[in-house]
Amino acid sequence: MASELELALSVGIIVITIIIMVNNQVRNQLIWFITQTVVLGLLALTIGIAEVTTGGISLVEGLNFVAIAVITIAVKAIAIPAAIFKAIKRINLDASPDEQPKAFTVSVPRSIIVAFILVLLSYLIVQPVLVAEPVVLASITTMLLPASFAIVLIGLYMAATAKKVYGQLIALLVMENGIYFASVSTIFEFPAIVDIGILFDVFAAIMILVIFLIAIHRSFDTIQVNKLNELKE
């Protein structure tokens, strides 16, 4: 039953990623991103508890794992969205006319087809890795690794097609979630300091991006990516 729950949560994360992709408004995207992070944290907690009870890792390592999950939720579901919400308020996105129509250059049905192909591709690509002889992987890894690949790929696609700067910001966050997902599904004896280091990197990157967002809006009066290629005094 525990592994059923993990599989269901992993598929739920894929579905939430697709929902983030088809959303047009940055607020909704952020709310779904928070949901995704919380589900990912729950998934990490389940994996940690299951590994400790089956004896895959020791209690101290399990606590380490759980601590990383809690810190991740605290940073990515609370601190980063709060900063972005503040930036949105600061540049007054709701009042700017270019906020409304589309967040991505590709239309929604086409994006869904692309996401669908990416998910299939990630399952196809990861399959030979999972059955390769010399490495024996945990059963959780074989179940969850393709899903994490799919999320990184969809995040990459979102970053490539984003029309506004904040679209790329959210794509970066989604990709980071995918990478964290890959780490929780493969390596259970991760030293906490490494993960906290990665998390801090992302936090710093997001903060710089948020400051950039405000600065871009101040000097160009728009955050549309395609208008940023004109040089301006």
Added chain:
Amino acid sequence: MDAESAIFGLIQGAALLFLSPLVIGIVRKCKATFQSRRGASIIQPYYELAKQFSKGQVISRQASWIFRVAPYVCMTCVVLAVTMIPVFITASFDYFGNILVLVSLMAMYRFFMALSALDTGSSFGGMGSSREVMISAIMEPTMFLSIFAMAAITQTTFLSGIAEAIQSQASNLLHPSLYLAFFAFFIVMLGENARFPFDNPTTHLELTMVHEAMILEYSGKSLGLMEYSSWTKLTIFLALLVNMFFPWGIATSISLWGIVSGICAFLGKIIVLAIVIALLESSISKFRLFKLPALSWIAFCLAFMAVILSFL
């Protein structure tokens, strides 16, 4: 066929018929709570049914026999369908058909409902049935695909067989496509049962109503039958969702302890789903009609993904 399964099938069908107003009551109560209203008691739908069954009815002179027959046809469809659903034990009365028969029963239900709405010639009925048929046309492929995914994983199309296969050999059947099909089927459930974001089940505003527009001409006993059958249809879909995709706790053999835990697990799962529906209905608004194909497209892609992944 053995007698025990038949008896359990009938008992489970009766239980679903009895529970369906309660499920609606729970959804309404939760919705009221989320919207900071007090809301009616959760047994209010039973009172509504009792009131409607004790009233006489008014039938338009323009109406033909289809209008009179349709409530009974709809009720027969759901009564046949409920006996096939495994509720607390995997044995059920599904000798006469598998899940494809269930889908056809639901299609017949919808066909007669749309026909009866057209029959009186009111403009609301025609509008409602045209919308309903459009929604069902874009939902039905998804429903079939998610069922095919289940059939490909469990190698059977019988409902009791699906529930039993997933419950008894869970570790072999762990497959991401099971849960992809779950999400697709959840969106199908919302569309088929006229819930948000496809239809607003509480509105009587002519611009937005779909299901309500179709039963607008009915009154008294016929209205009661129509509403009761649509509530039971929602309960059927919820039972399918919880017992096909998450058959945790369902009894696979006849024992007192298994049946008791099966009943508790079923009630728990249904209540969780009812709360999820209420949460959804309080947090999002109804979509524009022309935005619905995008949503059904997501569901279709999820179900298609499930089918392809189940062969990988």
